[in-house]
Amino acid sequence: MDSHLDAIFDEDHKKKTWKQTTLLSFQIVGIVYGQLSTAPLYVFGTMQKGDLASEEVVYELFSFIFWTLTIISLVKYASIVLKADDEGEGGIVALYSLLCRNAKVGLLPCDKSANEVVLYEERSGSKLKADSRARRAIEKHKICHYLILFLALFGSCMTIGDAVLTPALSVYSASTGVQRSLTDILTDIFAWSPDTQQNVSNGLRRYVPVPSACVILVGLFMLQHCGTRKIGIMFAPIITAWLLFVAGVGTYNVFHWDVKIIYKISPVYIYKFITHIDIHRWRLLGSVILCVAGSEAMFADLGHFSKKSIKITFICLIYPLLLLCYAGQAAYISKNLHAPDFNHLSQSMPRHCRHLFIVLSLLSSAVGSQATITACFSIINQCLALNCFPRVKVIHTSKTIHGQIYIPDVNWLLMIFSLTVTIGFRDIVKIGNATGLAIICGMLVTTSLMSLIIALYWEKNLMVSACFLVCFGFLEAAYLSACLLEFHKGAWYLVVLLAVSMTVMLSWHYGTMKKYEFDLQNKVSTEWLIDISPGLGISRVPGIGFIYTDIVAGIPAFFSHFITNLPAFHQVLILVSFKSIAVPYVPESERYLIGRIGPKDYKIYRCIVRSGYCDHIRDTGHFEEQIIRSIGEFISIEQNDIESMVSPDERMIIIGNSNSRLDGNALVPLDEVDSSSCMVNNESQISPVDHDALESRNKRKKVRFMLPENSPKMQVSVRKELLELIDARESGSAYFLGQSHLVVRDGTNFLKRFLIMVYRFSEKNCRESPVALKIPHAALVEVGVICTI
Known part of the structure; x- marks a missing residue:
């Protein structure tokens, strides 16, 4: 009888666990995967139309997109990096804190205290890490400590840069879709000639995308004070509807334009791309890397959800639907290389679906931007705790979830910079170049710190750590070189953002250290x-x-x-x-x-x-x-x-x-x-409760x-x-x-x-x-x- 009751209890517990995991998996669609899901808006759209010269180039780029999503998002982040959590927390600061505890590389004021009582006692009672040659070398050389801190701050600056550029890129991409749809509607109504249609399109391109994007951006940032929870209630349905829509259209385009596109995922096409490489083809990889934009959020937002829910959602929903979307767009582009604006996602939509696409793209672009803004708030809050960022007011919008915060000063600065990018560039290609550089730099920092985690925290063989660094680092370095080729075409703006944010962080860290040293000496x-x-x-x-x-x-x-x-x-x-x-x-x-x-x-x-x-x-x-x-x-x-x-x-x-x-x-x-029975001892000199x-x-x-x-x-x-x-x-x-x-x-x-x-x-x-x-x-x-x- 007891065993039967235990079996029933275990079954109910399993049902409750799976129900909770399913609910979390649905919730994180809009919060964690918003940016990754809206990437199709600008991956092909940021490529120069002149560089997409033939069907073979399109097939090769689609093969690159497939394997980039598979290797970086699926293998690196979903399978490996998610395991390097710091008691359930993720992100670059989490990796840095693991290194500070396990390799004694801390340079922050909180790490320099000589009093042992400040040190944190491990509640889990885990064994001390064995001393190794790598750990001794890193702990001995101070230059390694400064390098690791610089990497952590550099990665944090890339998160801030991404929070500035991604809202501008995604919202502006959706706004250009509105302009193209207006052009098509007016052409159908008035039956304009091609020349008239082109003139109207140029006029709308001048007056529609930028103002509409600015209005959406202002509304997005003004909405932040409501808190992640209230905003996130509508996020998951919007992103889910968006993914199902673009995946359905992608499936239609595959069968309608080129069924054989499925076979183009073969690595042979990557080999062909490399063998015929030139500077014009190589710079296309700077746009391809945008397909994994938001993969870092899978790890950075780990503290809000569970590993199981993040993996299930990505493997069962995000990954296959995105591949269908990219396959359908590649199939359309390969057969319409001479159509106007053929490389934009809006053009691959069937004519009767374009109005629905406009609505969903505008909503999903705002939702996708939310993920980077939330990540920026989290990383700055963590830097505040480590005395690496000036003091700003942090508002906690949830009493139960610690990570749901709102930072007013940072929010308005992000809005100003995003509006500056949108108004200043007025070009999706230039904004995409800067965004791609921010994404790949952040991934390189994660790869570098992760290789140290493998050697010093997981205590794996140095060869395992070196293989991780070489395999993923080589791939990301190739994409970095492609992004640098477009440095003069928009990517330079990221360097400006990096210079400003890094100067503020380093100066605050340096000043805090000097004041702390003065207090110790005096x-x-x-x-x-x-x-x-x-x-x-x-x-x-x-x-x-x-x-x-x-x-x-x-x-x-x-x-x-x-x-x-x-x-x-x-x-x-x-x-x-x-x-x-x-x-x-x-x-x-x-x-x-x-x-x-x-x-x-x-x-x-x-x-x-x-x-x-x-x-x-x-x-x-x-x-x-x-x-x-x-x-x-x-x-x-x-x-x-x-x-x-x-x-x-x-x-x-x-x-x-x-x-x-x-x-x-x-x-x-x-x-x-109890106020009805409490009479305090006379010695305490407190009167009865009034x-x-x-x-x-x-x-x-x-x-x-x-x-x-x-x-x-x-x-x-x-x-x-x-x-x-x-x-x-x-x-x-x-x-x-x-x-x-x-x-x-x-x-x-x-x-x-x-x-x-x-x-x-x-x-x-x-x-x-x-x-x-x-x-x-x-x-x-x-x-x-x-x-x-």
Whole structure:
């Protein structure tokens, strides 16, 4: 009987799992595969019509499209790269974080801390990676660390460039289809001659595509504030309808124009293409690479979905339908080489389907652009956590899915750049050249980092890593060379975008590093604060002082400068440090590290808040309450931790872990206590609960604490310290922030001066404060310090 029930339970669980996987597979069609699905709009359309001279060339290009989709999208991404996830997260930053943890190549400020308590404990208990010659060589040579960081930032810049170019390319391609349809409709109505038709077409080409594309782009970017979830509700049906439509038309074109196109996927045609190669034929590959545009999103958006759903959707739906679409378009082109605009997808549509094509192409082009915009938001959010991008406001549009974010400042900048591309170029070929260069550069970065992952993280033989790098790197390098041939025809714009974004990222990283090094060099020991107090006659004022600093040991220079000139600080001091760890998420039970500085009488604590590069913990209004509660737990468990009491150095304790919590001995928030029966101990100096007072406190979102009613195990000294913490909390809080101003020494070279100048400009124009914790301005104290570098 039990075995029968177990079988029924297992069957229900399997049905639930497959149902969930099927639902996810449908949802990701519009979010992950939007760009890949709309690529047929511009793959052949970005090719020069004069280079498509014969049927053989079309067959050879179709063979290239088939094998490029198969090798790069199917084999590389769907079969290999998806396995290199970082605890379910994907993307270039995820690969970089894996290398930082497994090869110690980190150069970011969060990686340079000497205090071992900041390091992340592996929850899975996996074995340590065996030391190898490759790992020792990479860890030994600093140039390798800089190269890997440069690759990660370069790949991030390519994602930003793709988010600028792809909306312009896809929307402008769809808009040109509208212009051609209008020309055909007017010709049918008025029966114009070929010359008149050409003149009207030229006039419409001048006045229709650009304005309509600009309107769609503005609407697309204005829609971003609604959030990925609301926008994505209509994405999957639109892309699914688009794919079924173009695949159906492709199947029709195959049977109507050239059934033998199916046999043209043979690699023999690739061989023929290479044997008759010249510069005009080779540059066509710069357009072919656009067929895999969006493949990077399969890996970058891994954190939002599951590997199984991504693979099932691509293999069973996206891949075969796209091949049918490309086969039908190639069949049409091969038999209509002398027709006007024969290489555009709209021309291969049967006449009675063109109106439906216009509607679906406009909708799907906007949907396809959404994937790159969302990926750009995600990559910038991850760079923010790693201190490689200026502080911008990040709005989380979903309470359940961490990756669904919206960054207003970045959104408007992307819109401006996309409009600039559309209005400035007015040419699908030039925009396609720049987009192809962005796509292939991003893929080359993934290939390079992935080869290191194979050797250092998966611990495969170096030959396996070298084979991966050579096989995929050689193919992508060939496409890169083809894209560079069109550098003067639009691809140069990507270099401009790269120069701007890379300069901002490198300057912010360099300035952050210099400020962190200054803090490390000028910090004072904790003994200094203890020894100087009697000498200066420092007085303690009621309340809690929160000192936000990047260093995790010692006293920051700005605070020592403050108390030297104004000898007074609060009854309770809490030094708070945020440290981003090279993991996607840090669980709540392992987030807070609490320690004590000096004797208990001084009531000085240190709180280190650890977060992953996908966490968002600084944008909460209840952060102060969480720290107070964690310190209360620390005081309660410290009485049983003999080692921490006798240790001469600061020793941090993880707060929040259920194994170390002592039930009933920590602070209790007043709103968690039954107001009808709660009378707090008189020692706590808190009156019975008053509903009007509670309503007033709820308006200002301040939580009050009390001692637990029944705590017979609590020592007198612990009770006294907890009561003092409650009293300090009731007296109010002040927040101390250091404002370090970078000043360059005379004689510094131009490059360093330029980076610091850009950093200071970015810092001055940041839309977000250094610690985004909704700190009231009346309680904020900023202390300025000059950093000479």
